Amino acid sequence: MQHTRHNNARKLFSEIDLNPQNYLIIHYSCESFYDIKDGHTPRITSIAVYAYATAQTDSFSIHKVAEKSHIQISDIELHYDELEKKMLDEFFAYAKEHSNFFWIHWNMRDINYGFKAIEHRYSVLGGIPYNIPDEKKIDLARQLINCYGVGYAGHPRMEKLLEQNDIKAKDYLNGSQEAAAFANKEYVKLHMSTLRKVDVFSNILNRAINNTLKVNSKWTEIYGISIQGILNYCKDTWWIQILWTFISMVIGAVIGEFIGKII
DNA sequence: ACTTTGCAGAATTAGTCGCC
């Protein structure tokens, strides 16, 4: 039922609002999924982790590792395995340290793109990944669907949502642009985009929590067509509350008058 | 008494949609 999905999502949002220090937002960038000829899984170029409470962002990226190892950006390709491994070493150490946090992500759910893909990449490079338990993962894209219904934004949802809400995301690249940036070895650009995305996710989450996110859904799509849904809608809508208070007063007065006449 | 019709619900198939 839509109203239970909606309620659960709202419950989660207020939980995040109450304990922001328990939540991290993660996103990452990688090589294109389909430009790969030899069948290897897409290389990971950067990962960003944003602490929701403080907005402090930790990031792991191929070019930063290269810089530390005194490797030129133009030579990254030659040392890719080694650099990617080092970056993921850092990331998984970080993940282990933050094992009691909840990880908010955007559609990072399968072997193609997601935690599983990062873990897989790390194993390929000879690492032993730390598995973040599934119950610690929160898919924001899905939670927004639960909260507002499937039609809350056009496709692709993130981009449309930014347009709808007048969020100007500097340095934001969409998927294919990121893929192109990888091909052109523009790792810094990729990293900036990834950093921007976690920032944007936080912004959107914040608006969802405050109920100020602009969405396309009608109230029936948000609350669901059911008695419970309608009741919830009324409960959450200030003017219905005021109207209801007013009507109650009038009814009360009329009944009072009526009883007064009888007695 | 047997066949046809209608229809709801189940089951299967087809289509769509993210993430880069």
Place this chain on the structure above:
DNA sequence: GGCGACTAATTCTGCAAAGT
């Protein structure tokens, strides 16, 4: 475009009521 998860659409199934 790959992969997996959903959803929408279509077909199938089973059963009761109506028709012959």
